[in-house]
Amino acid sequence: MAWVSIMSILIGFTVGSQSYFDAWLLPTIPGKPSKIIPIAYDNDKNGETWLQYDDGEANYVLVGLDDADTLCVYFEPPEPCSVLAMEICAMNYYGSANNAVLMFIALTDTDLTLDDWNEYHSGDPIPGPSPILQFVAGPITSKPLSSEEWTWDTLWIPQGNVPDVGTNPFVAGWIKPLNDSSPNPRITPEMDPPWHSIIHRYEPFNGGAPGWYASWHQFWIRALVRIYELPAVNVWIPDTSGMSGDTVLIPILTEDLTGLDVYSVGTEITF
Known part of the structure; x- marks a missing residue:
């Protein structure tokens, strides 16, 4: 019952240069410093949460990427947060010599919404604007991607550079070589809108100009965030x-x- 009634603030304390902890900062009494109550979480991520739009189960790979070079996911935080990391699940399906990708996390223009990108499977689509405004991590080369099984890799943002995005959208993704059908992302196929996967194509297979398009195939790209408001x-x-x-x-x-x-x-x- 105390959790419902106490007016408090969630804050993070840094101890030394490497560790920190979350605590409730209680209302102050005039003339005395506020008391703190450390928070003990029930999971092993210390209150951190993975944002994902894939279903966590599908076992499909996306091919036909010869004309694509960048795949990313547009994240919409449900609560104010800081971005800590991103992870990908992909493979080198055709055994290409290009067996790695460049992973990144980027801020996006806050004036953009998912409505700015057309789904490239439908009609003769018109491309939308770039979802990448400013890189905050990467691009950095991933580990080698297997041609026989899914490869998971994670890109962490250094603690001193963790961006506070609030509830503003951001993107995370990876860049592959052009004119190569691999590497390939794991996907949850044919999702209902809104579509959070965005891809840059030079020659959309059904026509349309080169540029950025939404995809109804959800890429397995996830983001780790720290929620700092209840x-x-x-x-x-x-x-x-x-x-x-x-x-x-x-x-x-x-x-x-x-x-x-x-x-x-x-x-x-x-x-």
């Missing part, structure tokens, strides 16, 4: 008490609306 929760009282004078215990339930709550992931909590 996600929204829905609070309700499911039971009612009678008219008697007896003391009645009434449960109060909260439901995490974003899946990013520091106490649970998409579950209900009873106080």
